[in-house]
Amino acid sequence: MPMTRPTKRSPTCSGAGSSMGWSDPTCLGWTPADWRTWFSTRGRPGFRGDQVFTWIHRFGVTDPSAMTNLSKDLREELARELVWSGPLSVERVQRSVDGSIKFGFGTADGHLIESVLIPGSGRDRRKYTVCVSSQIGCALGCTFCATATMGFLRDLSASEIVAQIHEILRFMAAEPDSWDLGERPRTQWLTNIVYMGMGEPLLNLPAVLQSVAVLSDPAGLDFSSRRITISTAGWVPGLRELAGHPDFAGQLAISLHACDDGIRTRLMPVNRRFPLADLREALLEFPLPARRRITMEYILLADVNDSPAHARALVRFCSGLRVKINLIPYHAYGPASQFSASPPARKAAFTELLQASGLTVIERSSAGADIDAACGQLASSERSREPQ
Ligand code: SF4
Missing domain, CATH: 3.20.20.70 (Aldolase class I)
Structure with a gap:
C-alpha cells in the first residue's frame, strides 16, 4: 500500500532490542534481528521476523494482509500493533532534461x-x-x-x-x-x-x-x-x-x-x-x-x-x-x-x-x-x- 503519514505511534526499535542506540518511529528501519526480537518478545517464533523483513524489503510489500505465508491472526496482529504507513510521502517530483529525477518527500x-x-x-x-x-x-x-x-x-x-x-x-x-x-x-x-x-x-x-x-x-x-x-x-x-x-x-x-x-x-x-x-x-x-x-x-x-x-x-x-x-x-x-x-x-x-x-x-x-x-x-x- 502507498506509504502515507503515520496515524499512530509504534513501538520503537530500541524497544525491539536494537543495540545501536537509535529510536525509529516506524518498522521500515528494523533489521532482521530487530524483527526476530520483536516476535520472540511476543512469544512468537523468531523466524517470522525474517519472513516479514523479506516481504518488506525484497518484495516491497508494506501491507501485512498481503504477507500470505503468515497466519491470519499474525497478519492482524502486525497490522494492529505496528505503524505501516509513512514515514515519507511523495510531495514533489521534478524531472531534469538529463534524466535525473528529484523527489521531495514530506516527513510526518x-x-x-x-x-x-x-x-x-x-x-x-x-x-x-x-x-x-x-x-x-x-x-x-x-x-x-x-x-x-x-x-x-x-x-x-x-x-x-x-x-x-x-x-x-x-x-x-x-x-x-x-x-x-x-x-x-x-x-x-x-x-x-x-x-x-x-x-x-x-x-x-x-x-x-x-x-x-x-x-x-x-x-x-x-x-x-x-x-x-x-x-x-x-x-x-x-x-x-x-x-x-x-x-x-x-x-x-x-x-x-x-x-x-x-x-x-x-x-x-x-x-x-x-x-x-x-x-x-x-x-x-x-x-x-x-x-x-x-x-x-x-x-x-x-x-x-x-x-x-x-x-x-x-x-x-x-x-x-x-x-x-x-x-x-x-x-x-x-x-x-x-x-x-x-x-x-x-x-x-x-x-x-x-x-x-x-x-x-x-x-x-x-x-x-x-x-x-x-x-x-x-x-x-x-x-x-x-x-x-
Ligand atoms: S553544508 Fe552541505 S556540503 Fe556541507 S556537510 Fe552539510 S550538506 Fe554537506
Whole structure:
C-alpha cells in the first residue's frame, strides 16, 4: 500500500532490542534481528521476523494482509500493533532534461527532504544511482551548499533513510517503460546508493549505519555494501567511529574542495575545528580493504580553488593515501551564490596536473542541475515549506 503519514505511534526499535542506540518511529528501519526480537518478545517464533523483513524489503510489500505465508491472526496482529504507513510521502517530483529525477518527500512532522535518482548515460545507461539525505538541513554551513542555508533541523531516522529508497523503487515500478532494466528483479534496479544528499551522514552515524544494514541485508534488497558510499565533509570523530565499526564495508567519500586551510575554512567551516592535517591523519588510519580507494570530491570554483598551485596542494594532500579524485562542476543554487564554475581551460589544466602526478581523476558532469538536484543544490524547496 502507498506509504502515507503515520496515524499512530509504534513501538520503537530500541524497544525491539536494537543495540545501536537509535529510536525509529516506524518498522521500515528494523533489521532482521530487530524483527526476530520483536516476535520472540511476543512469544512468537523468531523466524517470522525474517519472513516479514523479506516481504518488506525484497518484495516491497508494506501491507501485512498481503504477507500470505503468515497466519491470519499474525497478519492482524502486525497490522494492529505496528505503524505501516509513512514515514515519507511523495510531495514533489521534478524531472531534469538529463534524466535525473528529484523527489521531495514530506516527513510526518511536516518537513521536506530531497533525494535524487540519477540514471547513467552511454555505456552506463542501465545504471541507476540514488542520492539520499541523512538529515533535515545541516549544521556544517558549507558556503557553496544550498542545504547549509536551512541550518540544522533534525536527524533522519533509519526508517526515513530506507524509505527514500523504497519510495523511489515504488516510483520506478509505476513507470516500467521509463527504465532500461531488462529482466532485472526489483532488488537489482538500483546500482549505487550515495549518502550525499542533505546533511552530514557522520553526524547521524547510528541511523546511517542502521539503514546500510537494512538495505544490504541478504534477506531483503541485498544491496552490496561495496556499492554504498558514505560521504563526509570531514567530521573527524565520525570518521574514527566509522573506522572502528566492524560491519561497515561501504565506500568512503570526502568532500575536500581545497587543500589550503584558509581556503577550506572559508568554504567549509568544519575545517576550523578539524583542519586538513587532522583529516589527513584520520584518513591515513582509516582501514581500507584491499584495492579500495577513498573518493576525494572536489568542486572547482573559479579563482577560489582551481589554480595550478591548488592542484599541487591537492597532490600533496593525497600523497600516501589510496584515493581517486572526482572533479565536480559547480552549480549555483540561487542569485545569492557567491561562487561561479571554473572555466573549461582552467579545469583542463587542473585535471592534467593531477593526472601527470599519477592520480586517477574522474570528471563528473553533475546531474540534474536544471532542477536544483546537482551537488550542493538540494534543499532549496525546504525554505518555502513551514513545519506543521
Ligand atoms: S556540503 Fe554537506 S556537510 Fe556541507 S553544508 Fe552541505 S550538506 Fe552539510
